[in-house]
Amino acid sequence: MDGSHPAGFAEAGMAFAAAQPVAAPVLAEGTRFRVRVLRLSPGEATSLQSHLHRSEHWVVVEGTAEITLDIRARLVGEGEAVHIPLGQPHRLGNPGRLPVTLIAVETGGYLGADDVVRHD
Numbered sequence: 533m534d535g536s537h538p539a540g541f542a543e544a545g546m547a548f549a550a551a552q553p554v555a556a557p558v559l560a561e562g563t564r565f566r567v568r569v570l571r572l573s574p575g576e577a578t579s580l581q582s583h584l585h586r587s588e589h590w591v592v593v594e595g596t597a598e599i600t601l602d603i604r605a606r607l608v609g610e611g612e613a614v615h616i617p618l619g620q621p622h623r624l625g626n627p628g629r630l631p632v633t634l635i636a637v638e639t640g641g642y643l644g645a646d647d648v649v650r651h652d
Contacts, residue, residue, distance in 0.1 A: 556636075565639045570624065572597070572632045577625035580651040586640030588616040590624070595632035598625040621651050 560567040570590075572578075580600065590599065591613040598605050599614050600623040607627070608614055616622045618640065626632040640647075 559635070564641065564643075565637065566643050568636045568638070570634050570636050572624060572626040574626050574629050574631065578623055580621050580623045582619050582621045582649045582651065583640070583647045584619065584649065585642035585644075585647045586638050587618045587620075588622075589637040589639075590614050590616065591635045591637075593633050593635055595626065595630045596628045597632045597634060598627045599623070600625065 556568045556570055558566060558568050577598075590597075590608075592608050592610055594610060596610075597608045599608050600621075601614070601616065602621050605623075605625075624632075624634070
């Protein structure tokens with residue numbers, strides 16, 4: 533990598549209420565993958581976090597999410613996706629007036645709930 537940021541990302545700076553996604557039902561699960569539904573109410577955001585053993589791929593299926601990778605953020609609308617590489621600090625926020633729903637595909641050798649490093 534050359535150290536540049538993905539196209540469409542800007543410096544993060546929007547303030548949100550701290551929250552975790554409301555309900556995260558598991559849609560499918562295997563030895564090295566898990567598929568979940570994440571929902572976030574307007575004005576809420578998850579903590580800035582990373583994972584030591586898994587990467588994630590998020591597809592927004594309802595609303596508009598603000599997705600932060602490291603210190604860069606961008607708006608992601610319905611039908612758009614973002615890949616979160618292993619170890620990359622990331623945050624999900626909802627800057628809109630409607631709930632945000634996304635499908636999160638987690639892949640890696642370990643998918644335990646304790647594979648979270650919080651950066652806030």
